[in-house]
Amino acid sequence: MSEKIEKNRSFQDIEASYSHLISLTSLNSALENIRQIPEYRPSSLLDCASLASKFGLEKLSCKYEGDRFAGGSFKPLGVANAAIEISKRVIKKNLSVHLTANELFKERSQNALKDLTFACATSGNHGYALAWVASRLGATCRIYCPASTSQFRKKRIKSLGATVIEVAASFDDAVAICSKESEVRGDIVVSNLVQDGFEDIPQLIMNGYSVLAQEVLQQVDSPITHIYVGGGGGRLAASIAATFKIGRYENLPKVIVVEPEYSDCIASSIQFGRASATRIQGETMMTGLVVARPSSVSWPILRTEVFATLTISDETAVETLLDLENGYLGNELLPIGETGIAALAGFLRTMRDPIMCSELGINSTSHVLVVACEGVTDPELLNSILIGAGKEKR
Numbered sequence: 001m002s003e004k005i006e007k008n009r010s011f012q013d014i015e016a017s018y019s020h021l022i023s024l025t026s027l028n029s030a031l032e033n034i035r036q037i038p039e040y041r042p043s044s045l046l047d048c049a050s051l052a053s054k055f056g057l058e059k060l061s062c063k064y065e066g067d068r069f070a071g072g073s074f075k076p077l078g079v080a081n082a083a084i085e086i087s088k089r090v091i092k093k094n095l096s097v098h099l100t101a102n103e104l105f106k107e108r109s110q111n112a113l114k115d116l117t118f119a120c121a122t123s124g125n126h127g128y129a130l131a132w133v134a135s136r137l138g139a140t141c142r143i144y145c146p147a148s149t150s151q152f153r154k155k156r157i158k159s160l161g162a163t164v165i166e167v168a169a170s171f172d173d174a175v176a177i178c179s180k181e182s183e184v185r186g187d188i189v190v191s192n193l194v195q196d197g198f199e200d201i202p203q204l205i206m207n208g209y210s211v212l213a214q215e216v217l218q219q220v221d222s223p224i225t226h227i228y229v230g231g232g233g234g235r236l237a238a239s240i241a242a243t244f245k246i247g248r249y250e251n252l253p254k255v256i257v258v259e260p261e262y263s264d265c266i267a268s269s270i271q272f273g274r275a276s277a278t279r280i281q282g283e284t285m286m287t288g289l290v291v292a293r294p295s296s297v298s299w300p301i302l303r304t305e306v307f308a309t310l311t312i313s314d315e316t317a318v319e320t321l322l323d324l325e326n327g328y329l330g331n332e333l334l335p336i337g338e339t340g341i342a343a344l345a346g347f348l349r350t351m352r353d354p355i356m357c358s359e360l361g362i363n364s365t366s367h368v369l370v371v372a373c374e375g376v377t378d379p380e381l382l383n384s385i386l387i388g389a390g391k392e393k394r
Contacts, residue, residue: 003316003349005359006267006309018300021203022210022242030207031214033084034077036101037136043068043212045219048370050330055351059367061224062344063216064334066375073340073374074212074236075129081208082190082201083118083133089198090116110138117142119187121167121174123287124153125339125377130190131162142187144178146171148287152380172292192233192295202297206235212371213243222367224253226360229371230342231259231266231309232289234298236373241305253369254307256360258346260284260314265293266302267309275299285314285385288339288374308360310346318389320345325386333372338382340374 034040044064052060065074084101091112092098103109118134119142120127127143134141141162145154147169154164165181167174175191182189189195192202216224227244229237234257241255257266262282269276277293284290294302320341323329329344336344347370350356362368376382 003261003310003312005356006270006311007359008270008303008306008308010270010273010303011305011307018242021297021300022207022239022246024246026203026207027210027214027243027246030077030081030204031211033081033101034208034211036084036105037069037080038105039069042215042219043074044334045216046332046334048330048332050332052368056364057362057366057368058364059222060370061220061367062333062370062372063212064336064372064375065212065340066334066336066372069132071125071129071132072337072377073125073129074209075125076132077211078205078208078235079120079126079130079190080133081211082204083130083137083139085204086118086188086190086198086201087113087116087137087139104137113137113139116140117185117187119178119182119189120144120191121146121171121178122157123149123171125288125374126191127162128153128157128160128377131157131160134162135160142178142182144174146174150378150381152378171290192297202235202295206239206295206297209236209239210243212236213240214247216369217243217247217249220367220369223249223251224369225251225366226362226368227253227255227371228258228310228343228347228368229255230286230289230339230373231257231264231291233291233295234266234302235295236371237266237306238295238298238301240371242301245305254360255305256346256350257302257306257309258342259309259311260286260289260317260342261311263290264309264311265291266306267311269294269299269302270306270309273303286317286339286342289342310350310356312342312346312349316349317341317345318385320348321382321386322389323348335376336372337374337376337378338385340372343370344372
C-alpha cells in the first residue's frame with residue numbers, strides 16, 4: 001500500500017449536527033475543569049522558523065504535548081475532564097454535595113473518592129494519564145495492559161500507585177477483560193466504552209482534548225491555514241476541527257489527519273463515506289494510532305470537518321525520527337515519540353511532493369500547525385527503533 005492523500009468529498013458540503021457531542025458550552029466546561037488542575041499550564045507552541053524558511057512557508061508552528069503535565073502526551077486532557085465530571089457526580093450522589101473542579105483537588109475533598117475506582121485498557125499513554133489523574137483526585141485505579149505493552153510503560157503506570165493487570169493477549173482482549181471485570185467490581189471505565197449512568201464518557205474525553213486547540217487559539221499570532229494531526233480513533237482530530245469551527249475561527253484551517261498505512265480507518269471511512277474498518281492490517285511502530293475503526297463520537301465530526309487524510313509508512317516516520325535526532329530539522333523542535341511523530345512526518349512527506357502540496361493548497365502564504373501529540377514517553381522503545389534504523393548507540 002503506497003502513501004497517499006485521501007481528500008474528503010464531504011468536506012463541509014453538509015451542515016453536520018454534532019452539538020450533542022461537542023458544543024461551545026462543553027468546550028468552556030472542559031477548559032474550566034482542566035484549568036483547575038494544580039499542575040496545569042498550556043503546552044508549548046513552537047515556532048519552527050528554520051523549517052518554514054526551508055519549505056517557503058509563511059509560518060510553521062508545532063503544538064508540543066511533550067511538556068503536558070507529567071505524562072508527556074495530550075491524553076491527560078481527555079481523561080482528566082472525564083474523571084473530574086465523574087467525580088462530581090459520584091460525590092453529589094453519595095453525599096448530596098456539589099463540588100467544583102477546584103474543590104475536588106483539595107486534600108479535604110479527596111477522602112470522598114477513596115472508594116471510587118477508575119479503569120481502562122491501555123498500551124501506554126492513556127493508562128498513565130488515567131493513573132495520574134486518579135492519584136491527584138484520591139481515587140484508585142486499575143489498568144489493563146495487553147502483552148505488547150512495554151515493561152517501561154507498565155512500571156511507569158505502577159509508579160503512580162495504580163494496579164496493573166497484565167493480559168497475555170491483544171489490546172482488544174484487554175478491553176474485553178477490563179469491561180467484564182469492571183462491571184462486576186463496579187469500576188468506572190474511562191474509555192470509549194458506554195456504561196449505564198456514564199454514557200457520555202467518550203464525549204467528555206473528546207471535549208477534554210479540545211483544550212489543546214483552545215490553547216492554540218490563544219497562542220498564535222497569525223491565522224492558521226492547515227493543521228496536521230495524528231489519526232487513531234480520531235477524537236483528537238475531531239476535537240481540534242470542531243473547536244475551530246465552533247469558535248468561528250476566521251478562515252477555517254484545513255485539517256489533515258495522518259495515519260499509518262496499516263491502520264487507516266479514518267482514510268477508509270472518508271473514502272466510503274461511513275465509519276469503516278482499516279483496509280489493510282499490519283504492524284506499525286506508531287502503536288498509539290492502531291485502531292480498528294473511528295470512534296463513534298469522532299466520526300460525525302470527521303466526516304464533514306476533516307479536509308483530507310494522509311497515510312504514511314513506518315519508513316517515513318523513522319526517517320523523520322532520525323532527522324529530528326540528528327538535528328536536521330532545526331533546533332526549534334523538541335524530542336518526539338514514535339507515535340507523536342506521525343503529524344510531523346506527514347507534513348514533511350507533503351512538502352517533498354509538489355503535487356501533494358497543490359492538492360492541499362499549501363504555498364508561500366500558508367501557516368501550518370503540526371500537532372506533536374506526545375514527547376518521548378518510552379525512551380527505551382524509541383532508542384531501540386532508532387538503533388534498528390541505523391543510529392549509533394551512545
